[in-house]
Each structure stands twice: as C-alpha cells, then as structure tokens.
Amino acid sequence: MKIVVAIKQVPERDAQVRIDAAAKWIDETGLQYALNESDAYALEEALQLKEKHGGEVIVVSAGPERVGTTIREALAKGADRAIAIDCNDLGARDALGVAKLLAAAIKPENPDLVLTGLQSEDLGLGQTGVIVAELLGLPHATLILHVEKTEAGLRVKRELEEGWFQTIELPTPAALTIQSGGNKLRYATLMGIKRAKTKEVRQLAAADLGVDSAPVVLLEQVTLPRKQKSTQILPGTAKEAAAALVEKLKFEARVL
Amino acid sequence: MSSVLVVMEQRAGRIARIGWEALAAGQRMGSQLGLPVSAAIVGAQTESLAAEIATRPIDKVVCVEHPLLAHYTADGFTLALQQLIQTKTPAYVVLPHTYQVRDYAPALAARLGQVLIGDVVAIADGPVFTRQLLQGRLNGNYRHSGSGPCFVSVQAGAFRAEIPETGARPAEMIPFAPTIEPNQIRTTPGEPFRGSAQTVDLGSAQLIVSVGRGIKEAENIPLVQDLAKALGAELAASRPICDNCWLPLERQVGSSGQTVSPKLYLAVGISGAIQHLVGMKGSQCVVAINKDPDAPIFEVADYGIVGDLFEVIPALTEAVKAARQ
Numbered sequence: 001m002k003i004v005v006a007i008k009q010v011p012e013r014d015a016q017v018r019i020d021a022a023a024k025w026i027d028e029t030g031l032q033y034a035l036n037e038s039d040a041y042a043l044e045e046a047l048q049l050k051e052k053h054g055g056e057v058i059v060v061s062a063g064p065e066r067v068g069t070t071i072r073e074a075l076a077k078g079a080d081r082a083i084a085i086d087c088n089d090l091g092a093r094d095a096l097g098v099a100k101l102l103a104a105a106i107k108p109e110n111p112d113l114v115l116t117g118l119q120s121e122d123l124g125l126g127q128t129g130v131i132v133a134e135l136l137g138l139p140h141a142t143l144i145l146h147v148e149k150t151e152a153g154l155r156v157k158r159e160l161e162e163g164w165f166q167t168i169e170l171p172t173p174a175a176l177t178i179q180s181g182g183n184k185l186r187y188a189t190l191m192g193i194k195r196a197k198t199k200e201v202r203q204l205a206a207a208d209l210g211v212d213s214a215p216v217v218l219l220e221q222v223t224l225p226r227k228q229k230s231t232q233i234l235p236g237t238a239k240e241a242a243a244a245l246v247e248k249l250k251f252e253a254r255v256l
Numbered sequence: 257m258s259s260v261l262v263v264m265e266q267r268a269g270r271i272a273r274i275g276w277e278a279l280a281a282g283q284r285m286g287s288q289l290g291l292p293v294s295a296a297i298v299g300a301q302t303e304s305l306a307a308e309i310a311t312r313p314i315d316k317v318v319c320v321e322h323p324l325l326a327h328y329t330a331d332g333f334t335l336a337l338q339q340l341i342q343t344k345t346p347a348y349v350v351l352p353h354t355y356q357v358r359d360y361a362p363a364l365a366a367r368l369g370q371v372l373i374g375d376v377v378a379i380a381d382g383p384v385f386t387r388q389l390l391q392g393r394l395n396g397n398y399r400h401s402g403s404g405p406c407f408v409s410v411q412a413g414a415f416r417a418e419i420p421e422t423g424a425r426p427a428e429m430i431p432f433a434p435t436i437e438p439n440q441i442r443t444t445p446g447e448p449f450r451g452s453a454q455t456v457d458l459g460s461a462q463l464i465v466s467v468g469r470g471i472k473e474a475e476n477i478p479l480v481q482d483l484a485k486a487l488g489a490e491l492a493a494s495r496p497i498c499d500n501c502w503l504p505l506e507r508q509v510g511s512s513g514q515t516v517s518p519k520l521y522l523a524v525g526i527s528g529a530i531q532h533l534v535g536m537k538g539s540q541c542v543v544a545i546n547k548d549p550d551a552p553i554f555e556v557a558d559y560g561i562v563g564d565l566f567e568v569i570p571a572l573t574e575a576v577k578a579a580r581q
Contacts (some may be wrong), residue, residue: 013469013527016550017393026394094371095362122390125374127362130330134363139442140330142359159512160448161355163505167446179512181499216404217371221397222389231544231557238567242575245543248559250579253541255463255520256487 001055001149001172003046004106005079006116006132007039009063009070013121019222025091026222035070038117042178044185045147046115047078053149056080058109062087062101062206075196076188082199087206093213099131100211105204107136113154114175118143126177133175140175141168145182157182259315260286261346261405262295263337265354266305271297274352274410276417279312281410282350285379286314291347294318296432298336300326306429313423316430318344324436330360331441336434337364343432346405353409365407372407373398375530377414387411391529392552412511412534456490456506458514463489463522466509466536467497470525470546470565474502479569480524486576492516494532510535525565528553545569 011017012032020027035043046057059074061067062085071082083105090098106114114136119126133140145165146157153171159179160166188196206213232248234241249256262282264275279295286293292315297305302319310317320336333356341349341364351357353375365372378386382399385408389396400406458464465484471477484491491507498508509516510532521539526532528544528551536542537556544557545568554560561568 011390013391014548017390019394026390096366096369096371099366123396124387124389124391126358127372127374130359130362131366134366140363141443142330143355159355161511162515163451163508163513164448165451166448169444169446170442181495215371216369216400216402217373218399218401219396220384220399223395223397225388225392225395225552225555227555229542229556229558231554231560233549233554233560233562238561238563238571239575241561241563242568242571245559245561245572246575246579249520249541249543253520253558255541256576256579 001049001053001113002058002109002111003049003055003113003115004058004060004109004111005039005043005046005074006102006106006114006128007043007059007061007070007074008036008117008120009033009061009067010036010120010122019224023221023223024219033066033070035073036117036120038119038178038180040117040185041180041182042115042117043074043077043079044183045178046113047186048183049113049147049149055112058083058111060102060105061085062098063090064088068201071201072196073188075199075201076192077186078192080199082201083204084201085204085206085209089213091219092215094215094217095125095127096131097211097213097215099128099135101206101209102128103132103135104209104211106132112172114138114173116177118177118179129175129177136175138173138175139170140177141170142177143179144176145179147176258291258347259344260289260291260293260348260350261341261344262293262350264295264297264305264309265352265356266297266299271305271308272352272354273417274354274412277412277415278350278352278410279309279314280417281379281415282348283314284415285348285350285383288381288383294344294346296320296337296340298325298333307426310427310429311422312427314427316428318430318432320432320434322434322436324438324441327445328356329441329443329445330363331443332436333360334364334367335436335440338367339434340432341368341405349405349407351407351409353411357409361407361409368404370404370407372409373400374409375411376408377411388530391527392533392555393550411530413537451505458490458492458507458509458516461490461516461518463487463520464492464516464518465489465522465524466492466494466526467503467524468494468526468532469496471497474500476566477502479566483569483573483576486573486580489520489522494526523553523557524569526553527551528556
C-alpha cells in the first residue's frame with residue numbers, strides 16, 4: 001500500500017504564546033515546535049499498515065524551513081521519504097489554500113491512501129484532510145481510530161460523539177483523518193535517526209505548484225479570550241493554598 | 257434571494273440540541289443583517305421533524321429528501337446540500353459544529369469554492385466570526401471575503417436555544433428532491449455502537465476529580481486517586497490520559513467522552529481545550545490546579561491554584577482529610 005501522510009509542525013503544547021505586534025498571529029520568536037499530535041497518530045497508523053501489508057510511507061508537509069526538523073522526525077520514526085513544500089506564507093492561506101498545496105504535491109504520487117490528523121493544535125480548523133479528499137476526488141472518512149485493509153478496500157472505525165463508534169467501509173484510493181489514541185506512538189530509534197539523514201526529502205516551492213493563494217476567509221485579528229468567570233486564585237505555598245481551597249469549598253461554595 | 261440557511265441535524269429521530277442552537281445563531285444573523293431565515297432538514301423522511309422546526313419564527317423549512325439520505329454519508333449530504341445551495345443561493349449557511357458537520361461541510365464548502373468558518377463561538381457586526389485558536393488560549397476573528405455563500409458552523413453551547421420561540425404561524429414547508437445516484441455514494445456506513453459497557457456513570461456524580469496531561473506518567477495516577485478517595489469523589493480524566501490507557505475510556509470527560517455537571521469539578525493538570533470544556537462547563541463549581549497561569553481552564557474556574565500539582569495535590573488530600581475528621 002502506498003500511503004501519503006500529511007503532517008503539520010505546530011508550536012509545542014506547553015509553549016508560552018504571545019500575540020504579535022500586529023495582532024494577526026502569535027509572536028514566533030523563540031517558540032519551540034513539534035509534530036501535531038493527531039498527525040503523529042496518522043503517521044503511526046501508516047507505519048503499522050506498511051508493516052502488515054508492505055508498501056511505502058511518504059510524508060508531506062508545508063511551511064517554512066523550520067518544518068525540516070519535523071519531517072526528519074517522521075523519517076526517523078520510519079517514513080520512507082518526504083515532500084517538503086516550502087511556503088513562508090502558510091498563515092495567510094485559508095484551509096482551502098493549504099489543502100490545494102498539499103493536494104498538488106500528493107496527486108502525482110497516486111497513493112492508495114492519504115492520511116492526516118483530524119485537526120491541528122494551533123489553528124484547530126479540522127478541515128485539511130476533508131478538503132484534500134475533495135480536491136483529489138477521493139472518498140473519505142474522519143475521526144478514524146482504526147484502519148483495516150479488506151478485499152474491497154478499507155474497513156475503518158470512526159469515533160462518534162459521547163462514546164459511540166461506527167464502522168465504515170470504503171474503497172481505495174481513499175483519504176482518512178485520524179483521531180489520536182487509536183495506537184501507541186513509537187519513538188524514533190537511534191538507528192532510525194541515523195537512517196533518516198540519508199532518506200530523500202524532495203523540496204517543492206509553493207509558487208511552483210500552480211495553485212491560487214487568494215484566501216476566501218481571513219483571520220483579521222487575534223485577541224485574548226474574555227474570561228467567562230472571575231477566578232479566585234489562591235496564593236501561598238502548596239499547603240496554604242490547599243487549606244484555603246478547602247475552606248472556600250466548605251464555607252463559600254458549600255460543595256463539601 | 258439573499259437569505260440565511262440553517263442546516264439542522266437529527267440524532268436518533270430528533271433534532272439535536274445543537275441544531276436548535278445553530279438555528280438561534282442563524283436567527284440572530286438574520287435580524288442583524290435583515291435577511292430572511294430558512295432551515296433545511298436532510299433525510300429520507302423529514303416531515304415530522306420539519307413540522308417541529310416550522311413552529312419557529314422563520315421563513316421556510318426545506319425538506320431535503322431522498323431514499324439515499326436515510327443514513328448519513330459524506331457523499332450523500334455533500335451532493336444534496338450542494339444542489340440545494342446552488343438552487344436557493346443563500347448568502348449565509350449556518351451549521352452546528354458536530355462530528356457529522358466536520359465530516360462533510362469542509363468538502364461542501366470547497367466544492368463551491370468556499371471555506372467553512374468552523375467552531376464559531378461568537379458573531380459580531382460585520383459579520384465577524386470568532387473562533388478559538390491554540391486549544392482555547394487565544395481567539396481569532398475571521399471575516400469572509402469574495403462572492404458566494406459564507407459557511408459557518410457554531411460550537412455547542414455558544415448560542416442559547418433554551419426558550420423555544422414560536423412564530424405567529426407555522427413556516428412554509430417546501431420539498432427539495434436532490435438528484436443522487438447510488439454509485440455517487442462511495443462509503444458504506446455501519447450502525448453506531450457503544451465502545452464498551454459503561455459501568456461508571458460520571459453524569460450523576462456530585463464530586464469529580466479530573467486529571468489531565470499534567471500528571472505526566474501513569475505511575476503518578478495514585479496521587480489523584482488518593483485525593484478522590486479523601487473527597488469521596490469519582491475520578492475522571494481528559495482525553496490524553498485515556499488515550500494512553502492510564503485510566504479507562506469510560507472515565508473520559510469531553511466531546512468524545514461523558515458530559516458531566518457535578519457540584520464540584522476539580523481539574524488537575526488539565527489545560528482546558530474546548531473538547532474538554534464542553535464536557536464539564538455545566539459544573540456548579542470548578543477548581544483548576546495547573547502550573548500554567550494562562551491555561552484556558554482558568555477561564556471557567558471559580559477557584560484556582562497556580563502551582564506544581566505534585567506539591568499541591570498531596571497537600572490538598574491532607575487538608576481534605578483533616579477537614580473531614
């Protein structure tokens with residue numbers, strides 16, 4: 001099975017984020033980046049499918065030069081090769097614009113399966129995989145926890161709301177967005193890290209992919225959320241704060 | 257004619273609550289923009305649901321019916337709504353931000369050269385649509401540009417639909433029969449099933465201690481178990497904890513787990529991503545213990561302790577024990 005996994009580099013989960021001077025995005029100075037979590041699960045699913053059925057795993061990612069470290073991480077975990085779409089204005093493109101870039105890079109590969117995480121941790125749009133499927137004319141399913149190859153194509157386990165699930169059958173080629181938690185993530189081995197250095201990373205320039213970059217939807221302004229409740233922060237040492245909290249819960253909130 | 261079209265969602269033969277919320281958001285947009293509001297319901301047989309929607313003070317209810325729409329498929333819904341939107345040419349299409357809408361609406365919008373503004377929590381004049389960024393740490397204000405309908409999906413709980421307003425007379429119900437061929441539906445959906453037998457009913461728990469990623473390792477779980485025991489509380493968790501199998505899935509709170517509304521919800525090392533907040537924001541009293549003062553959980557907390565949970569939790573367990581004696 002030839003599988004393409006679209007991955008995104010996002011600010012590290014614990015990173016302190018500050019709004020930038022223009023209030024258009026966050027200040028990226030000194031930010032640490034990581035592989036988007038559900039994309040890590042998409043990669044894991046792809047690697048396990050390859051281990052069971054053979055084939056090839058290709059990762060594709062769009063972004064500035066720093067994305068290279070995340071691509072190397074995916075190669076170190078076991079992806080066979082990568083496509084890096086060099087794009088310094090990713091944030092100025094909307095979900096359709098980014099999906100067009102990815103679809104243009106994926107199309108010539110003619111994969112049996114396109115996987116990506118269900119949503120990114122930074123923008124949280126949760127649309128890229130579905131739009132890529134639409135642009136490539138592939139059937140798709142979202143929020144997938146488990147993928148099984150069948151005679152006719154694929155049988156997948158889809159998460160529904162409130163603890164419900166559903167099985168969906170679909171033919172290949174297909175596109176799936178992967179929910180986190182379906183598999184246990186692997187770490188890159190020392191050998192893997194070594195091998196990654198020799199693996200092919202094909203560089204594509206966004207401008208050469210011939211896609212329209214004019215956005216339909218614009219992120220005009222980034223703001224701090226308004227607090228929904230006024231929170232009483234209990235100061236002091238751990239012991240003092242704990243004692244104060246018990247007092248509050250007992251006599252003020254009356255919930256103990 | 258320019259209008260606001262709200263796409264309702266049914267669940268087990270009823271209009272989902274979030275569907276009414278989407279309708280409330282659509283009605284608000286209609287009055288802000290001076291546009292008539294219609295609703296659409298998609299399925300094989302929609303008449304009784306459409307009649308219920310028609311009691312609301314809106315212009316029209318469109319029954320989008322086809323035998324191939326009996327079960328939800330992304331292909332079926334995308335085709336049906338594409339045809340409806342191309343025929344009715346609404347200026348705005350409002351949807352509830354459900355798993356189902358997330359499955360097809362991005363493709364539907366893309367097919368019409370548009371982009372869905374998803375998971376919207378507020379709509380201001382303009383219209384400017386607010387959605388959350390970076391797991392709820394920041395808000396982003398979005399605007400639609402260009403021609404063609406503007407697609408918006410609204411977050412559960414963001415728009416109130418509690419008082420069912422009724423119209424002076426029922427809205428007009430009009431049928432719409434899309435053209436769908438069986439071979440255009442490429443996926444075969446199975447019946448929904450429950451993951452595992454639910455033996456823990458967090459929904460009726462009065463006191464809940466809930467643990468998140470901040471606990472770092474499975475070996476540290478007993479720390480919060482001790483606190484829950486001292487309080488006589490149920491133990492719950494955010495998604496990453498259950499993904500890692502540190503606690504069973506049935507203890508997960510959030511959009512993919514259980515929805516809870518206890519007297520006390522004590523969130524330990526939980527940052528408060530929206531997927532978690534939707535499952536617990538009905539709690540009477542929320543306490544957050546987190547080392548990050550900017551964690552979004554503090555936005556919904558009544559009391560907070562900013563600090564190292566590995567120091568705070570044992571101290572809190574002791575304080576609770578002392579108070580209980």
